[in-house]
Amino acid sequence: MCVSVLSFILLFGVSHAFDTEAPAQLGPLSLGFSSSVRSVCKPIPSTLSLCHGIGYRHMRIPNLLGHDTLREAQQQSAAWLPLISKLCHRDTKKFLCSLFAPVCLPELSGPISPCRSLCEVVRDGCVPVMSAFGFPWPEMFNCTRFPRGTELCIPATLEQEGRTAEEVRHEEVLKGSVICDACSLAAEGETDIQENFCHNPYAFKMRLGSVSMVGGDRQLVPTARSRILRWAGGGAERAEGVGGAMAHSALWLQEGGMCTCPGLDSAETNEDRGLEEEHMDKRQAKEGGKEGKWAQSGWYLALAQAEEGRLVLTRLVRWTRGDKELKKFIRMLLKPSCPEL
Structure with a gap:
């Protein structure tokens, strides 16, 4: 529209x-x-x-x-x-x-x-x-x-x-209705990920350790448990030296301060965290502690491309179904051999 x-x-x-x-x-x-x-x-x-x-x-x-x-x-x-x-x-x-x-x-x-x-x-x-x-x-x-x-x-x-408070309020309301280019609703997002997987040089399954604003962009820092699915146009083996630990790498949602990202924004709300937080606390207690506030927001699938030395998100979707379905979806993504970019 x-x-x-x-x-x-x-x-x-x-x-x-x-x-x-x-x-x-x-x-x-x-x-x-x-x-x-x-x-x-x-x-x-x-x-x-x-x-x-x-x-x-x-x-x-x-x-x-x-x-x-x-x-x-x-x-x-x-x-x-x-x-x-x-x-x-x-x-x-x-x-x-x-x-x-x-x-x-x-x-x-x-x-x-x-x-x-x-x-x-x-x-x-x-x-x-x-x-x-x-x-x-x-x-x-x-x-x-x-x-x-x-x-x-x-x-x-x-x-x-020099806008009035009312104008600023209207802009904030509107901001919530403009979806970031890289984001979509979960059902649409899975399709986007599947259709665009081979067309993007970088792909990740990740949990988020932190999300912050830098200028007008949002910086997303994955936790060490995140997994590289595709790197530099080839398979994950190309990421040798980067490894599975991605806590010190960042992805960027360009102009993320001017738009909403449904899966990302909903994870910040108390409503969204209720049952999930309790579930995650139990799991993380077994695995040796929490990974930070944002690790409670579940798994994300992300596609990205390199621009000016940064990994810029082209697709980001929060996984809303179970871990078993996620593993099956990732196997489906990785089964066909993508042509190298």
Whole structure:
């Protein structure tokens, strides 16, 4: 399902208030890129790494740079991943994704452009970094192409600050309704894991020792009892030197502070812990003590890929059935031989 206009306003801000009862008055700004392809909404593919965890799950094709296919958008966007890692401005990812993977709003017939001010603050922050490596600010990002704040567009983050308590409360409520890209409900998640197991270079069966926020991302640290199922595109044997003990390795849920992860978030609630906590206490007493607060949240299955030196989650599902079913599911995953990536 596409993100609604109201949801988008609360999540990202829109510089121009408008009446959703009259969508015919709204429309995307023409940036000079033409295409004969009809504008449609598509799920953001896992291969479009630039926009993982951006806060919405569907994008418009053609995009604002004239790319007619998801493959073309993915290929062209990959060149901008290094700029994200340079942290030259807090809104770099927001700006780039508004062009490469513009949000799909069902009330509009096309994508929403970034505001000129958003382009300018990112340009001013990143041009010195790009220049140091011999790259100019490209003409396709010419800020004069984009609308001023009096028109419908995506503003810079600083323009959204100073919100009222009521606005913050609404954003928090909305945050709970936006599911992180890597997360899904348990039943759907098992299918996701099965279908994508061979397409991800890293896979794990794990318990969590800790979960913390680092910037806008969530850092997940597995316990030593966790098991590597797939490593660097091959079998677990490739993880020699890492071993089964993973307590000092971390996985990352990108932009995890802006979305909800059902299996992860539910494990924090008292409701969810009740019977499970009692069961886990008895088991851990037999096995030599607790592994930390988060170890009580059960088993997780996770798929990940390496990005900028970190293992970034592409799928995370909490196992809700018994250990016997989990062992059977893992045997099913490992039975076929995956082609090496």
